[in-house]
Every structure is written in structure tokens, then in C-alpha cells.
Amino acid sequence: MLRKWKQMLHSGYFVRLLWMVLLSIIAALVVFAAVIYTSYGTLYLSSLSSRGQTTAAEICGGLESALMDYSTAVDELAAGRLTRQWLTQSPPEDGGLSLLRQMYGYKNDFTEEAAISVISLKTGDVLSTGSSSLAPGETDSLNWSVFRQANETDGVAVHLTAKDAVLEDTTRLALAKVVCGADGQKLGYVLLEAPRTTLAALYHMPSTGYASETLLLNPYDTVIYSSAGAEAEGLGKLPNGKSTEQAWSGSRSGTLWGGAYAYCRSDLLRGLILVELPKMQILNFRSSLLGALLLGLATAALVSVLVAWRVAQTISRPVHQLRASMEKFRNGELDTRVPVQRSDEMGQLEADFNLMTEQIEQLVGHVQQEQESLRVAEAQALSLQVNPHFIYNVLDLIGWCARLGKNDVVVQVTVNFGKLLRSILNNRDDMVCVRTEMDMVRAYIDIQKLRYAERLQVEMQLDESLEEERIPKLLIQPLVENALVHGLEGKPGVGRIRISSRREDGYLVFLVEDNGVGLSEERLEHVRQLKSQGMYNIGLSNVQQRAQLYGDERCGLRIESKLGEGTKVWLTVLPQPETEKRKEDDDVPGASGGG
Structure with missing residues (x-):
């Protein structure tokens, strides 16, 4: 008997359970005594005060x-x-x-x-x-x-x-x-x-x-x-x-x-x-009440030790048998099962443990499958929202050139646009490396330069160490498109777009800024809401949603603008983990220069 008690005392679970029950009882008694002391003291002081x-x-x-x-x-x-x-x-x-x-x-x-x-x-x-x-x-x-x-x-x-x-x-x-x-x-x-x-x-x-x-x-x-x-x-x-x-x-x-x-x-x-108010009378009352409560607490504490010991002993002995199996399950071995050797409550607990682990294993597999399917479906849906918007703007450029009789420009735009569409509409992989994304941006800029000629100047200051980092595709091109169409479209003279990138606390930060017409305070507040309303906001809204879908709450857009001075848009994304290398048959044409 003495040996068993020593084993239980050296059992971490038994000791923790013993202390938990003991401290819970004592804590309840202390709280009760404190409530009594405070309540009676407050009532007495309130009576004296009254x-x-x-x-x-x-x-x-x-x-x-x-x-x-x-x-x-x-x-x-x-x-x-x-x-x-x-x-x-x-x-x-x-x-x-x-x-x-x-x-x-x-x-x-x-x-x-x-x-x-x-x-x-x-x-x-x-x-x-x-x-x-x-x-x-x-x-x-x-x-x-x-x-x-x-x-x-x-x-x-x-x-x-x-x-x-x-x-x-x-x-x-x-x-x-x-x-x-x-x-x-x-x-x-x-x-x-x-x-x-x-x-x-x-x-x-x-x-x-x-x-x-x-x-x-x-x-x-x-x-x-x-x-x-x-x-x-x-x-x-x-x-x-x-x-x-x-x-x-x-x-x-x-x-x-x-x-x-x-x-x-x-x-x-x-x-x-x-x-x-009488100080001595208050002190005497508090001393008498405290003495009575301390005596009661001391008696209750002795009884609590015996109760806690018995409760801990009753629970810890059968539970200890499940400890090894639960440790394996906690470490990720979801196929862990316990041999059922008892017919009492503990035997039922062992059977329930086996049933629980089996169901959890199945649920984890289903949840992982559903989460992956949901993520892919949502990302593809957002990508399909971006493509029509982008296609509409480029087709509008082709129509504009055709009306002016610039057939050679139409041919160049159509050829480059066809190559660009092959990369954009390729749904085999939602992730691209930063280098590929920037190639798409350069292809888009080359198309727009055929229209704006010397009126458009683009400068790129990119961190070369970020080129192989993987990000969701079509995140940066919509920002450049917004800067061009809504920032420089109505600006007389030369329009400048500057694109830069850097790494910050494990995130990738891209900045697209222009010297265009800028936004008023009222318009800026509306744009910052990033609601998918109108042609201006649909691109920014999709970028925001996809950046957060593949990242966290820090990911997304931050917009600053002053009327008549230009606009700055910061994009923060979380680099995605490497997947199996996929042979890319559809290469984006390299740009002749970013400005």
C-alpha cells in the first residue's frame, strides 16, 4: 500500500490533480470568506456611515x-x-x-x-x-x-x-x-x-x-x-x-x-x-470577523486535503492507462487506438476514445480536402473577375487605334495581347513567381506605350532577391492599369509611373505610384473602401481579396493620394510556399524595357 502511494505521489498527473482539487477547494473557501468579510464589513461600514x-x-x-x-x-x-x-x-x-x-x-x-x-x-x-x-x-x-x-x-x-x-x-x-x-x-x-x-x-x-x-x-x-x-x-x-x-x-x-x-x-x-466615524469600533469588528473566518478556513483546509487526496486517487489511476495513447495522438498519430480491456466506465471511455480518434482522423481529412477545394474555387472565381476587366480595357485600346487608322499599331497590340492572354487565362497554376508577374506587367506596359508613345514613362526599382518568390498572379498589373487609366489618362504632358518592391518582416511590399491627376479627399475615402463597384474599383477590390485570401490581415492595399499631385498604392502580400515545379509552356513575352 505504501509503495502504491509513493508511485502516485511521483505521478505527475496525480500530483497535478491533487493540487488542482485541493487548490480549487481552498480557493473557493478563500473567495467565500473574502465575500463574507467584504460583505459584512461593507454592511457594517455602511451602517456606521448612515x-x-x-x-x-x-x-x-x-x-x-x-x-x-x-x-x-x-x-x-x-x-x-x-x-x-x-x-x-x-x-x-x-x-x-x-x-x-x-x-x-x-x-x-x-x-x-x-x-x-x-x-x-x-x-x-x-x-x-x-x-x-x-x-x-x-x-x-x-x-x-x-x-x-x-x-x-x-x-x-x-x-x-x-x-x-x-x-x-x-x-x-x-x-x-x-x-x-x-x-x-x-x-x-x-x-x-x-x-x-x-x-x-x-x-x-x-x-x-x-x-x-x-x-x-x-x-x-x-x-x-x-x-x-x-x-x-x-x-x-x-x-x-x-x-x-x-x-x-x-x-x-x-x-x-x-x-x-x-x-x-x-x-x-x-x-x-x-x-x-469610530475607528476603534470598526477595527474591533474587523478583527473579530477576520479571526472567525481564519479559524473556519483552517478547519476547512484540513478537510479539503483529505477530500482532494481521495478524488485525485480515484481519477488518476485509470486515466494513467490512457496517457501513452493520448500522447501519441497529440503528437499527430491520428491512427492511434487503445485496446479495450474493461467493461466499466473506464472501458467505455477507452471505447469512446477509439471512436473519437477514428472520427477525428476522418474529419481532418475531409476538412483539409474541403478547404483546399474552397480556396482553389474562390481564387479562380476572383481571377475570372479580373480577366474580363483587363480584356475590356485592352480591346478598347485596339479599337481606338483602329479608328485612327494605325493598322501597324493594331497588329503589334493584337500580337502582344494574344501572347499576354495565353499567360493570363492559363488556370493550371494560380501562383507565379515575381519575375513572371513583372514580365506580364512589362508586356502590358509595352502595349500601352504603343498608344501613349513619349507621354508615358515607367521606372522600375525591383529587389532582385524577390524574383523567385511565388505570389498570386495578376496582383500588380491591375495596379499599373489603374495608375495609367485613372491617374495619367486626363493629365497633360508626360505621365510617370514608378514601380518598386522590397521585403519587410517576411512580407513582400510593392509600390506603384504615379504623378497623375490624383484623387480628392471624398473620392479617396470612397476608393479606400475597396468595394467592387464600377470600373475603377473592381480591379483594386479583386487584388485586395486575393491578397488576403492567400495571406493574412496584414496583406492587402494601402492607398494615398493628393488631388493634382498623384497617387501611391502599396500592396503587401505573403510569399507562397514552393510547390512542384511545373513546366510552363506559355511564356510571357519579355518587355523591351520598363522605363
């Missing part, structure tokens, strides 16, 4: 409610008759006692502490329910802080501040409104100041259920109030790199700084209420 946002919203609601009460009091006092009388009479009747009683009436209605003051611009006097930030006669400060905001609005100005240069150090919320006379002239201000203790009382109204820091910030990230104490308040008290820009430009509530704080924005107060 509670924090709710707390921030409750604090925000309390602040806005107090602010509305304060704003109403300031607005009513600024519009009140007693305020205007006190600001306009000098000395005022009853010394301002009636106004002071009214001010105390508003103050007593407030839930939290706040001081109300009326400031006269005329005398500099200050009438206040408490210790005012301004001493009588200090009118220079009325152009700063909350007073400057009051001067810029018709309503009540709201100002959050921490250690303001004008107001008292304890003031955290200030409201002010300008009092104007009947003629619109400023008479003074009504000022309300809420100290830090008022904000502290409003912040402690909601219960978060855990100890955490709460903050109130203004749009300049100044800490107006911090539950950590007054020493944590003021400008620049936020940690380095912390910014609340997201809270001011995004939704009204949410979380900041990686979920460390929940916030609620008060547009009425122009302040941001932050509630810190």
Missing part, C-alpha cells in the same frame, strides 16, 4: 432651526419702530429702555444663549443684551467681518468665525443687518452673536451612540467648532492634505477622507457639519 450622516443631518437641522430663529429676530429688530427711534433720536427717549426690553424678549425666546446688540453709526453708541464685541465709538470695525457682509446684502448676513479680529474670541456665529432710514441712509446695525457654548449645546443634542469628534467648518476649511476643544479650532487646524472640496461641490451628505468622516452641508448656514 448613522454618522443621520447624526450630522440632525445637528445640521438643529443649527438651521436656531439660525432661522436668530435671523427672524435680527430681521424684525432691524425693521422695528423702536430700533429706528433709538438710532435717529439723540438723546433717545427713555434712554433706549423700551428697545432693550424688546431685545431681551427676543433673547429669552431663544433656546440657546445669544447676545443681541444695536449699533448706532451716528453716535457710535451700542445697546446690547450682553457683553458686546464693540465698545461705544468703535466704528472703524464696521467695515470688516460680518458688517462687511451685511453692507453687501439686503437681508441678514450670516458669518461663521473662529477667533475673529473684530468679534470676541468666544463668538462662533454672528448675524447682522443694516438698518436704514426712510431716505435709504444707513443708521446702524443689528448684531446677534452666538458663543461657542451655543454651538456645543446644539452639537450635543443628537446621540451618536459612540464617542467621536464632531466639527463645524466654513467654506475656507476653518474649524469653527470642534468637540475636541477650542485649541482644535481656527484656520489651518485640519490635518495636512485634507480638503472638503468634494463636500461643497457634491451631494448634500456623504462621507469624506476614505470614509473617516460623515458630513452634512448646510447651504443656509454656509457650513459643513462633520461627524467622525
Whole structure:
């Protein structure tokens, strides 16, 4: 028994199968644990975040409610008759006692502490329910802080501040409104100041259920109030790199700084209420959850080892018998068969293996035959599309010469054309060497030179090392024909065609360029689509299809042209493998010169 186990341990398939099953089980357990950890952690953090946002919203609601009460009091006092009388009479009747009683009436209605003051611009006097930030006669400060905001609005100005240069150090919320006379002239201000203790009382109204820091910030990230104490308040008290820009430009509530704080924005107060989420509570929850999951994973891993061992042993032993035969089959011996010696599932598997290999062998043979037949048929069909197009253009040249009475030219063209047709219509081989293809091109050029005479100049710069490479026939001649007929036909003066070739990364690249009339951008885009429409595109479309049929996606045409300057056409083809040498009875006549 021990010897068998050692043999299985040294069996590559058994070890791989063992590890595969073991790792699959452990991976599934790890993924499950990760999902549980992530899901519960996310739900817990979401719950804490929701509670924090709710707390921030409750604090925000309390602040806005107090602010509305304060704003109403300031607005009513600024519009009140007693305020205007006190600001306009000098000395005022009853010394301002009636106004002071009214001010105390508003103050007593407030839930939290706040001081109300009326400031006269005329005398500099200050009438206040408490210790005012301004001493009588200090009118220079009325152009700063909350007073400057009051001067810029018709309503009540709201100002959050921490250690303001004008107001008292304890003031955290200030409201002010300008009092104007009947003629619109400023008479003074009504000022309300809420100290830090008022904000502290409003912040402690909601219960978060855990100890955490709460903050109130203004749009300049100044800490107006911090539950950590007054020493944590003021400008620049936020940690380095912390910014609340997201809270001011995004939704009204949410979380900041990686979920460390929940916030609620008060547009009425122009302040941001932050509630810190409890770090230790989050860490303790994660630690407890992780510990429980790790213990479960360790137990499951031990069970997985036993299960994986048993599964691997059961499967690998009979499968090992098929290994040698499958190796032969994988190496291409499609006639491999396995002796069937069992009647159980493994015996059925061996019989199915034999049936499968036999069917695959037959299918491979059929597929190879069908692919070769399809390729030949498709190539021949495309070649038949090219031939009529080419014949039409040459016959048109013969007719043109006949109408002009150039009988000797007609004879020469007809003789050369007959020789050229023998090579083109020869369907015994779809492949020709580059040398033969270029001979056909030269034959075509010789025919056209009889028509154009000195108006046609052709230059060839061919890589001689490519001459014996085999390519599909009639790929280059249609490009030369298009350059001549559609590029130089309507061009006055001498027309030039340049043909070049090179080898590039295992491909053969041919370039046919002319100095003809060129193509407009719109026409060029149409031609680049290479649709087999019209006499212009049929030749290019066939070249494109046959180049890709015998090559890959890199093969085909690339066309560049400028109107009035000429056209360049690049043809990329894949050289074809050598086949049995075929005796060519129909040789293409050699050209007298390519230009």
C-alpha cells in the first residue's frame, strides 16, 4: 500500500490533480470568506456611515432651526419702530429702555444663549443684551467681518468665525443687518452673536451612540467648532492634505477622507457639519470577523486535503492507462487506438476514445480536402473577375487605334495581347513567381506605350532577391492599369509611373505610384473602401481579396493620394510556399524595357 502511494505521489498527473482539487477547494473557501468579510464589513461600514450622516443631518437641522430663529429676530429688530427711534433720536427717549426690553424678549425666546446688540453709526453708541464685541465709538470695525457682509446684502448676513479680529474670541456665529432710514441712509446695525457654548449645546443634542469628534467648518476649511476643544479650532487646524472640496461641490451628505468622516452641508448656514466615524469600533469588528473566518478556513483546509487526496486517487489511476495513447495522438498519430480491456466506465471511455480518434482522423481529412477545394474555387472565381476587366480595357485600346487608322499599331497590340492572354487565362497554376508577374506587367506596359508613345514613362526599382518568390498572379498589373487609366489618362504632358518592391518582416511590399491627376479627399475615402463597384474599383477590390485570401490581415492595399499631385498604392502580400515545379509552356513575352 505504501509503495502504491509513493508511485502516485511521483505521478505527475496525480500530483497535478491533487493540487488542482485541493487548490480549487481552498480557493473557493478563500473567495467565500473574502465575500463574507467584504460583505459584512461593507454592511457594517455602511451602517456606521448612515448613522454618522443621520447624526450630522440632525445637528445640521438643529443649527438651521436656531439660525432661522436668530435671523427672524435680527430681521424684525432691524425693521422695528423702536430700533429706528433709538438710532435717529439723540438723546433717545427713555434712554433706549423700551428697545432693550424688546431685545431681551427676543433673547429669552431663544433656546440657546445669544447676545443681541444695536449699533448706532451716528453716535457710535451700542445697546446690547450682553457683553458686546464693540465698545461705544468703535466704528472703524464696521467695515470688516460680518458688517462687511451685511453692507453687501439686503437681508441678514450670516458669518461663521473662529477667533475673529473684530468679534470676541468666544463668538462662533454672528448675524447682522443694516438698518436704514426712510431716505435709504444707513443708521446702524443689528448684531446677534452666538458663543461657542451655543454651538456645543446644539452639537450635543443628537446621540451618536459612540464617542467621536464632531466639527463645524466654513467654506475656507476653518474649524469653527470642534468637540475636541477650542485649541482644535481656527484656520489651518485640519490635518495636512485634507480638503472638503468634494463636500461643497457634491451631494448634500456623504462621507469624506476614505470614509473617516460623515458630513452634512448646510447651504443656509454656509457650513459643513462633520461627524467622525469610530475607528476603534470598526477595527474591533474587523478583527473579530477576520479571526472567525481564519479559524473556519483552517478547519476547512484540513478537510479539503483529505477530500482532494481521495478524488485525485480515484481519477488518476485509470486515466494513467490512457496517457501513452493520448500522447501519441497529440503528437499527430491520428491512427492511434487503445485496446479495450474493461467493461466499466473506464472501458467505455477507452471505447469512446477509439471512436473519437477514428472520427477525428476522418474529419481532418475531409476538412483539409474541403478547404483546399474552397480556396482553389474562390481564387479562380476572383481571377475570372479580373480577366474580363483587363480584356475590356485592352480591346478598347485596339479599337481606338483602329479608328485612327494605325493598322501597324493594331497588329503589334493584337500580337502582344494574344501572347499576354495565353499567360493570363492559363488556370493550371494560380501562383507565379515575381519575375513572371513583372514580365506580364512589362508586356502590358509595352502595349500601352504603343498608344501613349513619349507621354508615358515607367521606372522600375525591383529587389532582385524577390524574383523567385511565388505570389498570386495578376496582383500588380491591375495596379499599373489603374495608375495609367485613372491617374495619367486626363493629365497633360508626360505621365510617370514608378514601380518598386522590397521585403519587410517576411512580407513582400510593392509600390506603384504615379504623378497623375490624383484623387480628392471624398473620392479617396470612397476608393479606400475597396468595394467592387464600377470600373475603377473592381480591379483594386479583386487584388485586395486575393491578397488576403492567400495571406493574412496584414496583406492587402494601402492607398494615398493628393488631388493634382498623384497617387501611391502599396500592396503587401505573403510569399507562397514552393510547390512542384511545373513546366510552363506559355511564356510571357519579355518587355523591351520598363522605363
